[in-house]
Amino acid sequence: MSSTAVRYLTMLRMVPRFPKSITTTELATRLKEQGFSVTMRSIQRDLEKLSTHFPLLVDEATRPFQWSFDRDATIDIIPALDLPAALTFELAKAYLSPMLPPRALSHLKPHFDEAHRTLLRERNPLGQWPDRVRVINRGLGGLRPAIDADVLETVTEALLREYQCKLTYQARNWPEPEEIVIHPFGLIFRDPNVYLIGTIEGREGVRQLVLHRASTGELVEEPVERPEDFDLDLYIHSGAMGILRSDKPIFLKLRCDKPALNHLIEAPLGFDQITSEGDDNTFDITVTVGDTQDLRWWLTAQAVHCDILEPVWLRQEIASTLERGLNRTRME
Template sequence: MSNTAIRYLTMLRMVPRYPRTITTGELSQRLEEQGYSVTMRSIQRDLEKLSVEFPLMVDESSRPHQWSFDRETTMDIIPALDLPAALTFELAQAYLKPLLPPRALSHLKPHFDEAHRTLLRERNPLGQWPNHVRVINRGLGGQRPAIDADVLETVTEALLREYKCQLTYQARKWPEPEAITVHPLGLIFRDPNVYLIGTIDGREGIRQLVLHRATTGELLEEPVDRPEDFDLDFYIHSGAMGILKSDKPVYLKLRCDKPALNHLIESPLGFDQITTEIDEDTFEIAVTVGDTQDLRWWLTAQALHCDILEPVWLKEEIANTLQQGLARTRQTLVE
């Protein structure tokens, strides 16, 4: 392949999809960084020539001209999308569609469409995969809160570039929305919500911001002040996402029924879980978990199939919750 052809391919890869754009000056600078010394006039001629074969768009009303690819285009540049890659896109679409707003997904739509065409085109059992697979989320399946697409784009760009962002945010306990400056540290998708983890100027500690409560977002080109000891995985496993009741971990010991709770053997509650077979109907587990509200909800729901052996204070708390629930149910029956 000639050096010119390689330069053409390199340049095409630098042109973003609409609504993002790039100028000939920016292309010249980036090509220079790649070892190609080309004048802006030559780049302009190259783009005009390539636009005959590729879906390139130019905004001639601006100076300098702004170039981009058509929003709906798919690029048929080798390597072509193969079956495993097409299948991956199909599965990604199935998982992401319930989580992200339509405009956020629209950036991937051309790839999803191409993947679907590839699977239909190929005479291969994988081509029928979408007809045999469904994604079902656990829980009651209630409608997910809508997230403003501009807010999500602002937050994701701020995370990737490690910049601050400003959000108009309405916390549950705040009397009215406030403009806050956020230092984004991570994004967590926890059905049914999307959480921005970060710090807020003027407030202490790591915060969880539920994105559907933000109505506007603006990227601030100022570097994030990131705590040196912050680790997103450690933050999650500390129990912070389960509504912490205290910072102290809980050493939990349960006696569980088979087969109702066999999934605990396959999917341990924690890294240090120890499982002991008692008999053909029972097993015990010992594990360190976060002291969270989620833990209490789970223990309450599983009361029919497990006994809390330790700690005693948690056993008493769950028993009290169940007694109150039973009393309320009986009162309703009487009425």
């Protein structure tokens, strides 16, 4: 492949979908970073030539011109979607639709549409997939708080480019909204909320910011200061997302009823879970878990199906909670 063709493909990948855009100046800078030395005039001519074959838009009211892909442009540029890729997009649509706001999903709509067209063109039974798949969350289905679309776009761009971002944020215990600069480390979707994990400029500790409490967002083109030892998975498994009651982990030993809690065998409560057979009706598990409020909610809900063998203090705490609840339901 000629260097010109490679440059064309590289340039097309740099052009964002409308309403975002990129200028010829920005394209020149990014192409130089990729090893292509080309003038802005040449870039302008290349884009004009490419626009006759691809759905490119140009805003000539600004100088330099701003270029973008049509909002509804599909991804049928090389390579075309095959059946596995098309099915993957159908699955993504099923799982993402309940979690993301409409504006964020709108950016993926052309991809979803092309995937569906691919399945239909192949006359494959998978084309009926959207009618045969539903996503149901455990527990009560509460309404998800609305997230400002501009905030979500700002945060995701900051994460991808490893930049800081500025948010107008109203924490539950703050008297009024504050403008804060965030060093973002990751996003966690924990139904019904979306959490931005990171640090706040000038304040100690890793924070969890609930995105629906942010009203405005702005990208700060400064690199994120991220601790070298921070790992998002380790952060989650430390129990930080479960409303920690203490920093000390709990060595938990349970005797569980069959078949009510058989799912714990296939979906362990922790990395170090050990399962052993009890009698015909029970099995035992031992596992190290975080000392969280979520753990207590779960143990309370499963009280009729499991015995807390260790630690004794936790068994007494759950028993006391159940007793208070029972007394309350008996009140007249």
